Ligand SMILES: Nc1nc2c(ncn2[C@@H]2O[C@H](COP(=O)(O)OP(=O)(O)OP(=O)(O)O)[C@@H](O)[C@H]2O)c(=O)[nH]1
């Protein structure tokens with residue numbers, strides 16, 4: 001379990017980072033720049049500026065380190081032994097995080113420009129609740145989001161795809177790009193490649209929805225391992241165990257991540273959560289009560305809009321469930337830890 005760092009430890013991390021950035025600025029020959037491809041416990045695979053892959057140790061004072069992090073690393077001096085070591089994390093342009101009840105806020109990926117939430121049209125069963133959770137987290141982190149629905153080849157009836165588009169019509173531009181795709185037939189793959197190449201992206205979502213299959217289809221290679229969905233539970237079997245960065249031949253990077261069981265949003269305030277529900281915006285401030293939570297209050301303009309068909313009942317129901325989940329977790333002991341950043345960032 002990750003310990004919450006004391007203020008003193010947090011300061012040490014910050015000072016250490018600054019010292020190494022200063023050292024690099026003064027003499028770029030002692031430290032080198034790189035990017036984290038994957039992190040495994042006390043080690044990380046990094047790529048240096050020449051594109052060479054190296055396994056490095058991590059200096060104890062580095063703090064959190066995740067795929068996508070830009071870093072400074074120190075090569076071993078020939079003849080002196082030891083290992084190449086990650087010495088400092090450079091300032092992040094973005095950080096997607098999720099709260100863990102025991103470990104506090106956990107970083108998922110650094111410096112991504114677009115997070116792609118992957119869900120399956122068929123199996124595991126499509127959950128817009130988990131998509132909504134990612135979308136709200138992305139809005140909060142200032143990261144563009146897209147939604148990809150995979151396995152359309154498994155839809156049994158010819159009209160199913162149109163019905164799916166109709167059901168998901170609440171997603172779409174300008175808020176989020178929606179793609180329907182099949183890694184088996186190639187449907188949607190070139191449009192997704194056009195959308196993602198040249199950018200820094202992340203594939204995220206439940207286990208078994210087809211993230212690694214999609215990655216392989218996009219790259220045109222069997223780069224990532226793929227595992228069958230369980231016949232018994234209809235769920236994925238957590239084949240990918242570690243987030244890893246891949247490069248598009250035409251430029252840009254894409255992170256494949258392990259499937260999640262749930263995605264808590266306890267670190268978001270109600271206002272933060274509502275920002276992920278952009279269709280509520282025209283009604284905010286017009287409810288009878290100023291502090292309306294849009295749950296069961298009388299004179300709620302959001303509920304009225306749902307009743308009149310202006311807001312999708314499915315999206316609204318997801319909002320209610322996330323709100324209830326937030327309230328339930330907040331009432332439990334240990335909640336403060338779940339929303340605390342262990343690295344103090
Ligand atoms: N028919 C069909 N099967 C697919 C498609 N995409 C993925 N699958 C299958 O779905 C199963 C799970 O695929 P993965 O790519 O391993 O899923 P994942 O999201 O990476 O799963 P985790 O790594 O466990 O998070 C495998 O049996 C794939 O062959 C698709 O578009 N069509």
Ligand SMILES: [Mg+2]
Pocket residue numbers: 211212213225226239240256257258259
């Ligand atoms: Mg996978």
Ligand SMILES: [Zn+2]
Pocket residue numbers: 287292293294295297299300301302303
């Ligand atoms: Zn209201």
